[in-house]
C-alpha cells in the first residue's frame with residue numbers, strides 16, 4: 448500500500464495511519480512489556496535532555512477547511528480585519544494559554560533557554576501581535592528564550608498585511624510558514640479555503656517585501672479534481688516564488704470532515720493511489736531539481752533552512768506544547784491536551800491546582816522508545832544512526848534490523864550507508880551480514896531511498912516494528 452506524506456506533528460495526533468500515524472504512536476502510554484530490547488533507554492539522551500522547544504497552538508481560523516480535523520475555533524469572515532484586537536474569544540484564550548504556561552513544571556534544575564518556538568494553528572496570523580507578545584513574554588520569563596531562537600508562525604493568505612507582519616517580526620518572529628495549499632482558485636474553493644490565488648500572491652509579496660528570509664510554503668497534493676497538470680503548475684509556481692522551505696502534504700481524508708463525508712480515498716474525484724504516488728514523485732523530482740533538499744518525507748529546504756523546530760520531533764527530542772489539543776513530549780511521555788475548549792479550560796485549572804501533570808518520569812520501555820526512534824528517524828534523509836541506536840538498544844537489535852531490511856536494500860527501497868554516507872552495495876552487505884564483528888564498524892546509517900523508499904515508508908517502518916516486537 449502506498450505511503451503518503453504527512454503534515455508536521457505540531458498536533459501530533461494529526462498523523463493519520465501507522466506509521467504516519469503517531470496518533471497511535473505518540474499517545475501510547477508507558478507499557479509494561481517484557482524487555483527483550485536492551486534497557487539503556489533511560490540514559491538515552493532523547494529522554495534525559497531538557498526541552499528547548501515549545502509548540503503553541505493558536506486555534507483561530509476564519510472558517511474550517513473541508514479537509515481539516517484540527518482543533519480550531521472558527522471566528523467568521525470578519526475576523527481577518529485589523530480591528531479584531533479585542534475579540535474576547537482570542538483575548539480569553541491567550542490568557543488561558545499564559546496560565547497554562549505558568550502552571551507547567553519546568554522539570555530540571557538547570558534549564559537551557561528555548562531555542563525554537565512554533566506558533567501553529569489554526570491560523571496564528573489572525574491573533575493580534577500584542578497578544579502574541581504576551582505569550583512570548585510569558586515563555587521568556589518561565590523558560591528563557593534564546594536571543595537567536597527560531598520563532599515560526601503559520602500564516603494564511605488574506606489574514607495579514609505588511610504592518611501586521613512587521614508587528615510579529617518586531618516581537619522576534621523570524622520564520623513564516625504560509626498555508627498556500629494550491630495555486631488554482633477552483634481547488635482552493637473546493638477545499639473551503641477562505642482565500643483565493645490572488646491573496647496567495649499578495650501574501651508572498653508581503654513576506655518578501657518585509658524581508659522575511661526564512662519562509663516556507665505548505666502545499667497539499669491529491670486534492671479532489673487535482674490533475675497532474677495542476678500539481679505541476681503548483682510546484683512550478685512554488686519554485687518561482689522562491690521560498691527557502693516547502694512542505695508537501697498528501698491529502699488525508701479525515702473522518703468527520705466535509706471531505707470525509709463526501710469522498711473515499713482512491714475513488715474519483717480523488718486520485719488513485721498510483722496517481723498520488725506520481726504526485727509525490729513529481730514533487731520530489733521538481734523540488735530537488737530546483738535546489739531543495741528533501742530532508743524529511745514531507746519537507747524540502749534550501750541548504751541551512753531546515754525547520755529547526757520540526758527537527759526536534761524527528762530527532763525524538765523533548766518539547767513543550769501549550770494550547771488546545773496540542774501534544775507535548777516531556778520526560779519520555781507524549782501527552783495530548785483536550786481538543787474541546789471546555790475540557791481544555793478544566794485541564795488548565797487542574798494543572799494549576801496540581802491535579803494533573805504532563806511530565807513522565809523518564810522510566811520508559813526500551814522497546815517503545817526504540818520504535819519511536821526508528822519511526823521518526825526513518826522519516827528523514829539522515830536516516831537511522833546505527834551507532835547511537837546500538838549504544839541505546841544493543842547491537843543485536845541493530846543487526847537484526849539490518850538483516851531484516853536486506854530484501855528492501857536489494858529492491859532499492861532502503862539504503863545502507865557507511866560513516867561517510869557512501870552507499871554499501873548489496874554484495875558488500877551480504878558479506879557484512881555474515882560477519883558480525885564487521886557489520887558494526889562498517890554500517891553507520893540506514894535510510895529510506897527518495898522517493899521510492901519514502902513512498903513505501905508505512906510498510907518499511909511496520910516491518911521494523913515487527914522485528915523489534917515480533
Ligand SMILES: C[S@@+](CC[C@H](N)C(=O)[O-])C[C@H]1O[C@@H](n2cnc3c(N)ncnc32)[C@H](O)[C@@H]1O
Nearest residue numbers: 454514515568569570601626665696697698699
Ligand atoms: C496546522 S495546519 C494549518 C495551518 C494554516 N492555518 C493553514 O490552514 O494554511 C498545517 C498544514 O497542514 C496541512 N494539512 C492540514 N490538514 C490536512 C489534511 N487533512 N491533509 C493534508 N494536509 C493537511 C496543510 O497544508 C496546512 O497548511
